[in-house]
Amino acid sequence: MTSSARQTILSRLRERTSQPASQPPDFRVMNTRRWSLEDGIERFIAQQASVHGDVQRVHEPDLATAVLSRLHQAGAHRVLIAPSQGLRDALVTRAQNIDFQGYDQKVEAWQSELFHQTDAAITSCHAGLADTGSLVVIPSPEEPRLMTLAPPLHIAILPVSRLFSSWYQLITEEDWTGPMPTNTLLISGPSKTADIEQTLVYGAHGPKALTVFLVDGI
Amino acid sequence: MSQPVILYPNKPEKVYLFGTCLVDLFYPEAGLAGVDLLEREGIEVIYPQDQTCCGQPAYTSGRSDEARAVAKTQLDLFPEDWPVVVPSGSCAGMMRHQYPKLFEGTEDADRALKLARRVWDLADFLVNVCQIQLTDTGEPTTIALHTSCSSRREMGVADSGPALLRQLNNVTLVEPAKVAECCGFGGSFAVRHADISGAMATDKVAALTQTGCDRFLSTDCGCLMNLAGVAKKQKMALPGEHLLSFLWHRSQPNREA
Amino acid sequence: MPQTLQQSHNSAINFQPQVKSALANTQLRGNFDRAMTGLMHKRTMAFADWDLEALRDLGQAIRQQSLRQLPDLLEQLERQCQANGIQVHWARDGDEACQVVTEICQQRQAKTVIKGKSMVTEEMELNAHLEQRGYTVLESDLGEYIVQMAKETPSHIIMPAIHKNTAEIAELMHTMTGVEQREDAHYLTDQARQQLREKFMQADVGISGVNFAVADSGTLCLVENEGNGRLTTTTPPCHIAVTGIEKVVPSLTDVAPLLSLLTRSATGQSITTYVNMISRPRQPDEKDGPEAVHLVLVDNGRSDIYQDEELAETLQCIRCGACMNHCPVYTRIGGHAYGTTYPGPIGQVLMPQLLGLEQTPDFASASSLCGSCGEVCPVRIPLPSLLLRLRREAVDGDRTRASTVPGHGSKRSNLESLIWAVWRLVHRRPGLYRLTTRLASQLRALSPKRLGGWTRYRSAPKLAKTTLHSAMNNRSKRQQP
Incomplete structure (x- = not known):
C-alpha cells in the first residue's frame, strides 16, 4: 500500500508543469537580531523572566553554593545529575541530606521513580539564546531526554561563553545542516498552558520551575 | 511581496x-x-x-x-x-x-x-496630491471616523481621513474600540450572511455610539449605508455622513451667508 | 480527476443553522470575543521589535521555495529519515493514513495510544478509527483532553477548548473524572497533569503531529508549551509522527524564521516553551526515547491542490491560526459553526478544496473580504483573493480561466444568472443606466421598505432625490451657458 501510495503522490506532484515565480529567501532580517554580550545577557535574563524562568548569574567558584541553595529552597531530596558533570563532586561533598544520582539505567527500569520521586535534575546546556531567552539542550546517554521533563525542577548550567544572540545565529555559525543528534531541544521557561480560558498556568506536564545558572569563568 | x-x-x-x-x-x-x-x-x-x-x-x-x-x-x-x-x-x-x-x-x-x-x-x-489646507468654519463637534477596509487594507490610505479631519480646529476626532475591524458590509455578504453581517454592524454601531460622538463619518458609501441603516433601525441618535460632504460643509468660508 | 473526500463529521453543509445558534449563544460569543481580542493584542506586541514585513517576505519565500521543490524535498526527507532509523510511510488519503497507523499499532500489539495535538489526525479522524478497532486513545494536550472529554472537536486549531470558559471546564472535569468542581485553572491543570502522567507511562504508542519536517537532516520539529508533546514522543516505546506532505522545508536554517513567525502569530509568544527536534529513535547507548519512530506522510487532497498555481498558495500555511484570531466572522461564530476540521479563513479556503464546493456551499461567501486575514498571515497567503477564486469556481463565474476545484459550478443558479445578466445589460448601456437610475430616484417613494436579510438589522436605504449623473449634467450646463 505505502509503496504504491508513495509513487502515486510523487508522480501526482510532478505532474505540475508550471513553476510559480517566487523571490529567493532573503535572510537579512534574521541578522538584525544581534546583541553585544552584556546586552545579550540582559535580554536573556529578561526573556526567561517573562516566561517564569529564573536566571542567576554566578562566578564559577560560587556555582556549587548557589545550586545547593536553590535545591534547599525547593526542598529537593532526590536530584539527578550526570556523573561527568563537573559540579557533581562539589555538590555531593557539601550536601549531606540530598541524594544525588545519575540517570544510569534505562527508563523502563525506574520510570515510576523518575516521574514520582525525583525532585530535581541538573543538566548542562549546549547554548543559550538571548533573543528568546532559550536554552539549547542536546540530550545524551548521560543526560537523557526525560531529565529535563519529568522532575518538577530543572536546573540548567549555562556558561556565559555559550550565549548566542539567536537560534538563527547559532544554526548558521555551527552549520546545523545535515545529520542531527537523536534529540535537540529549545527550552524557554518551565512548561505551561493557557488552555483553560487563556489563564496562564505553569507546570502543565513538564517541570514547574526552571532555574538557569549563567556562569562566568567556565 | x-x-x-x-x-x-x-x-x-x-x-x-x-x-x-x-x-x-x-x-x-x-x-x-x-x-x-x-x-x-x-x-x-x-x-x-x-x-x-x-x-x-x-x-x-x-x-x-x-x-x-x-x-x-x-x-x-x-x-x-x-x-x-x-x-x-x-x-x-x-x-x-x-x-x-x-x-x-x-x-x-x-x-x-x-x-x-x-x-x-x-x-x-x-x-x-493636492496637499489641501482646510479652514474650519463650523461649531465645535465630536466626530468618529469609520475607515473602510478597502481604504485601510487594499488601498493603504487609512491615514488620509484622520489627516483631513485634524486640519479642522473645532473637530474633536475620537476613535471607536476595534477601529480597524470591518463594519460587516462586504457587498453581497450583507445579504447572503445577513445574521453575521448584522452582528458585525450592530457591534460597530455600539462602538461608535460609545465614543459619544455627535456623528460618524465614513469614506465608503457601503459602510455608511450599512451603519446608518442599523442606527436608524435601532432608533439611535447616530447620524452618519460621507467624509467628503462633511469636509466641504465645514470648510466653506461663508457658509452662513 | 480530483476526488472529493468524505468526512463523516463534516457538517459544513449546515453552516447557516449552525451560525444562527452560535450567534444566539451570548456565552460563546463572549468567550471568543475576549480571547480573540487578547490574541490580536499579544501578536502586535510580539512583533513590535521586528521588521515584520521583511520577516513575512522571508516566511513566504521559504514556504514558496519549499513547495516548488516539494517532490524532491519529500524524497530527501524520506532518505534522511531512513538513514536515521525513522520508518517512513506514505498515505494517499485519510483512510489510508489511518490504516498505516493501525497496522503499526497491531504490529506492536498496542492497546493504548496517547496523542499530542495534531490537526492532520483530526482531519483524518484517526481517534474514531482507532477506537472502533478497540484501541484506547487519549489526547494529552490539555485543550484536546478537555475537548475529548466533552466529546467535541477543537474549535480553534491552536486553542482547541477556547470556546469553553473555566466554569464549563470545571463542571466537565468534575463530571467526567470526579475531581472537585473548582473554577480554578491552576487546580484543574494540576489535576489533569496528575491524571495524564499515569497515562503517559502506560501508553504503548505515542502519536504526534509535525510542525516542520526538515529534509536535509531528517528532523521532525514539534512546537509546544505543555511538555505533553515531548512526553508523547519520548515515553511510549513507539512514536508515530503524522504530517501533511506540505510541511517539509529544506533545512533547519529555514525553520528559524518560520518559528519566529509561527509562535508570535499564533499566541504572541516570542517562542514556545519547547521546540522539540527529533531526528532518530533511541540509540543503543541511550536510556530513554522510543525504540521505534515512524513518519506518516499524508496527502489527503494536497497533491491536487498543488496542481493549481494560485490555489497551491493554500499549502504555504504553517497553521498558526492568526487568520481566525483576526477574522470578524470567526470571532462572532466560533470554530464549531464551520463544521469542519479547519475553521476560519484558512478553513474557508482549504476545506472546499478538500471536500468539494458542494459540501461547503457557504464557505467562500461567508466573508466580508475585509482583508484582515491576508494582512496578518505570516507567510502571506492571499486569503481574500483565494476566497474570491473559490466564489468564481462555485458559480462557474469566469469562463476565461481553467477550473480545478471539486464541486465547480455547484452554486450556479439560473435565477442568479438571470439577475446578473440584467445587471450586465443595464450597466453596459450608459443610456439605459441613466434612464433606469433617474427613474428609480423619481419613483423613490415606491422603493421597498423590506429587503430580505438587509432590513432584518437595518432600515432600508433611501434613494437620493437626484442622481449624481443628473446633478453633474446640470452643473456643467450651468457652467457652460
Whole structure:
C-alpha cells in the first residue's frame, strides 16, 4: 500500500508543469537580531523572566553554593545529575541530606521513580539564546531526554561563553545542516498552558520551575 | 511581496471623477462635495456621463464574466492621461488593484493596467496630491471616523481621513474600540450572511455610539449605508455622513451667508 | 480527476443553522470575543521589535521555495529519515493514513495510544478509527483532553477548548473524572497533569503531529508549551509522527524564521516553551526515547491542490491560526459553526478544496473580504483573493480561466444568472443606466421598505432625490451657458 501510495503522490506532484515565480529567501532580517554580550545577557535574563524562568548569574567558584541553595529552597531530596558533570563532586561533598544520582539505567527500569520521586535534575546546556531567552539542550546517554521533563525542577548550567544572540545565529555559525543528534531541544521557561480560558498556568506536564545558572569563568 | 510605496503624481490641472453607483444613487452630495473640494483646489473635474459601475458587485460574487463585461465599458471613458479619482475606497480598490487581475490574459490587459495605475481614492488624493489646507468654519463637534477596509487594507490610505479631519480646529476626532475591524458590509455578504453581517454592524454601531460622538463619518458609501441603516433601525441618535460632504460643509468660508 | 473526500463529521453543509445558534449563544460569543481580542493584542506586541514585513517576505519565500521543490524535498526527507532509523510511510488519503497507523499499532500489539495535538489526525479522524478497532486513545494536550472529554472537536486549531470558559471546564472535569468542581485553572491543570502522567507511562504508542519536517537532516520539529508533546514522543516505546506532505522545508536554517513567525502569530509568544527536534529513535547507548519512530506522510487532497498555481498558495500555511484570531466572522461564530476540521479563513479556503464546493456551499461567501486575514498571515497567503477564486469556481463565474476545484459550478443558479445578466445589460448601456437610475430616484417613494436579510438589522436605504449623473449634467450646463 505505502509503496504504491508513495509513487502515486510523487508522480501526482510532478505532474505540475508550471513553476510559480517566487523571490529567493532573503535572510537579512534574521541578522538584525544581534546583541553585544552584556546586552545579550540582559535580554536573556529578561526573556526567561517573562516566561517564569529564573536566571542567576554566578562566578564559577560560587556555582556549587548557589545550586545547593536553590535545591534547599525547593526542598529537593532526590536530584539527578550526570556523573561527568563537573559540579557533581562539589555538590555531593557539601550536601549531606540530598541524594544525588545519575540517570544510569534505562527508563523502563525506574520510570515510576523518575516521574514520582525525583525532585530535581541538573543538566548542562549546549547554548543559550538571548533573543528568546532559550536554552539549547542536546540530550545524551548521560543526560537523557526525560531529565529535563519529568522532575518538577530543572536546573540548567549555562556558561556565559555559550550565549548566542539567536537560534538563527547559532544554526548558521555551527552549520546545523545535515545529520542531527537523536534529540535537540529549545527550552524557554518551565512548561505551561493557557488552555483553560487563556489563564496562564505553569507546570502543565513538564517541570514547574526552571532555574538557569549563567556562569562566568567556565 | 510587501506593499510597495505609493508614488503620487504632481498636482494636475484636470482629473476624471468616477462617481460610483452607490454615490450616484444614494449619496450624490458626497460626489458633489468631492467635486467642490477639487475645484477649490484649482482642479477641473471631468465627469464622463457614460460611467456606470466599476463591476465590483459581480466581481465579489464570483461573476467575473459579467464584471469584466461591465468594467470593459468603463475602460473607454478616461482617454486622457489624467488621474481618476473615486470617492469610495472599495471602488477605487476594485479599479486600482482588481482590474489588472480581472483582465489578465485578455486583450484589454494593457489598457486595464494603465487605467489602474492612475486611480486614486479621492480623500487620499486631496491629502497627498493636492496637499489641501482646510479652514474650519463650523461649531465645535465630536466626530468618529469609520475607515473602510478597502481604504485601510487594499488601498493603504487609512491615514488620509484622520489627516483631513485634524486640519479642522473645532473637530474633536475620537476613535471607536476595534477601529480597524470591518463594519460587516462586504457587498453581497450583507445579504447572503445577513445574521453575521448584522452582528458585525450592530457591534460597530455600539462602538461608535460609545465614543459619544455627535456623528460618524465614513469614506465608503457601503459602510455608511450599512451603519446608518442599523442606527436608524435601532432608533439611535447616530447620524452618519460621507467624509467628503462633511469636509466641504465645514470648510466653506461663508457658509452662513 | 480530483476526488472529493468524505468526512463523516463534516457538517459544513449546515453552516447557516449552525451560525444562527452560535450567534444566539451570548456565552460563546463572549468567550471568543475576549480571547480573540487578547490574541490580536499579544501578536502586535510580539512583533513590535521586528521588521515584520521583511520577516513575512522571508516566511513566504521559504514556504514558496519549499513547495516548488516539494517532490524532491519529500524524497530527501524520506532518505534522511531512513538513514536515521525513522520508518517512513506514505498515505494517499485519510483512510489510508489511518490504516498505516493501525497496522503499526497491531504490529506492536498496542492497546493504548496517547496523542499530542495534531490537526492532520483530526482531519483524518484517526481517534474514531482507532477506537472502533478497540484501541484506547487519549489526547494529552490539555485543550484536546478537555475537548475529548466533552466529546467535541477543537474549535480553534491552536486553542482547541477556547470556546469553553473555566466554569464549563470545571463542571466537565468534575463530571467526567470526579475531581472537585473548582473554577480554578491552576487546580484543574494540576489535576489533569496528575491524571495524564499515569497515562503517559502506560501508553504503548505515542502519536504526534509535525510542525516542520526538515529534509536535509531528517528532523521532525514539534512546537509546544505543555511538555505533553515531548512526553508523547519520548515515553511510549513507539512514536508515530503524522504530517501533511506540505510541511517539509529544506533545512533547519529555514525553520528559524518560520518559528519566529509561527509562535508570535499564533499566541504572541516570542517562542514556545519547547521546540522539540527529533531526528532518530533511541540509540543503543541511550536510556530513554522510543525504540521505534515512524513518519506518516499524508496527502489527503494536497497533491491536487498543488496542481493549481494560485490555489497551491493554500499549502504555504504553517497553521498558526492568526487568520481566525483576526477574522470578524470567526470571532462572532466560533470554530464549531464551520463544521469542519479547519475553521476560519484558512478553513474557508482549504476545506472546499478538500471536500468539494458542494459540501461547503457557504464557505467562500461567508466573508466580508475585509482583508484582515491576508494582512496578518505570516507567510502571506492571499486569503481574500483565494476566497474570491473559490466564489468564481462555485458559480462557474469566469469562463476565461481553467477550473480545478471539486464541486465547480455547484452554486450556479439560473435565477442568479438571470439577475446578473440584467445587471450586465443595464450597466453596459450608459443610456439605459441613466434612464433606469433617474427613474428609480423619481419613483423613490415606491422603493421597498423590506429587503430580505438587509432590513432584518437595518432600515432600508433611501434613494437620493437626484442622481449624481443628473446633478453633474446640470452643473456643467450651468457652467457652460
